[in-house]
Amino acid sequence: FLEPFVGWKNLFSIYFFSVFFGAVCSHLFAPQSISLGSSGGVFGVCGAAIVFGIRYWNHLSTIRNRYFGLGLIPYVIYGLLSGTSGDMIDNWCHFGGIFSGVAFAFFLRAETSGSLRNRLVRRISLGVFTMTCLALWVFRIQLIPLQEQEFLGGWKIEQPSHWLQG
Numbered sequence: 001f002l003e004p005f006v007g008w009k010n011l012f013s014i015y016f017f018s019v020f021f022g023a024v025c026s027h028l029f030a031p032q033s034i035s036l037g038s039s040g041g042v043f044g045v046c047g048a049a050i051v052f053g054i055r056y057w058n059h060l061s062t063i064r065n066r067y068f069g070l071g072l073i074p075y076v077i078y079g080l081l082s083g084t085s086g087d088m089i090d091n092w093c094h095f096g097g098i099f100s101g102v103a104f105a106f107f108l109r110a111e112t113s114g115s116l117r118n119r120l121v122r123r124i125s126l127g128v129f130t131m132t133c134l135a136l137w138v139f140r141i142q143l144i145p146l147q148e149q150e151f152l153g154g155w156k157i158e159q160p161s162h163w164l165q166g
Contacts, residue, residue: 002045002048002049002052002068005052005056005110006048006052006108007118009118009122010108010118011045013104013122013125013126014044014045014048014101014104014105014108015038015041015044015045017044017100017104017125017129018040018041018043018045018047018096018097018098018100018101019038019040019044019097020100020129021044021096021097021099021100022039022040022041022043022044022092022093022094022095022096022097022100023035023040023093023096024096025040025093025095025096026040026090026092026093026096028092030090030092031145031160033090034160035090035093037090037093039093039094039097040093040094040096040097040100041097042097043076043079043094043097043098043101044097044098044101044104045101046072046075046076046079046101047076047097047098047100047101047102047105048101048102048104048105048108049069050068050070050072050076050102051102051105051106052068052069052105052110053068053069053070053071053072054069054070056110057069076098080094080095080098104121104125107121145160146158146159146160147159147160
C-alpha cells in the first residue's frame, strides 16, 4: 500500500537508509551483540508509513487509513516490546531503523506532489551516506575493535574481539 503512494525510489531509499542507520545504531549502542538482518529496514518503512498516514490522511481511502498512520502504531509497539523478550533480538537496530524512517519521511512528499524535492532529498541522503562511508574508510574508524586471529592453515583474519571462539 505504501509504494504507489510514495514511489518505488522513495520506498527503496527509506528501506536502504533505515537498514544502514539501524546497523550503525546496533554497532554503537550494543557492540557486544552480533546483528544480522533487515529488521531495521522493516521498522523504518513502518515509521515512514506512520508519518505519511498522519500527514496525508485526507488523500487516503478509508481502507488505507487502517494501514497507515495511527493504525500502525500498535504493531510497531508490539514489535519493539517483543524485541525485549529475547536476548537474541537487537532492539537498537529496530530503534535506529524506525528513527531514520520517520526522519526520512518528514523530508519527503507524496510522489504526486513534488518529485523534484524528493529527488533532492534522495541525493542529499546518498551524499551523506557516501561521505560517512568514506570518512570511516579514510580515517580508519573502527566501530568495533578488531583483533587478529589465526585459523587452521595459518590464515590470519581480523574479527571483533568480543566474538566467542567456537
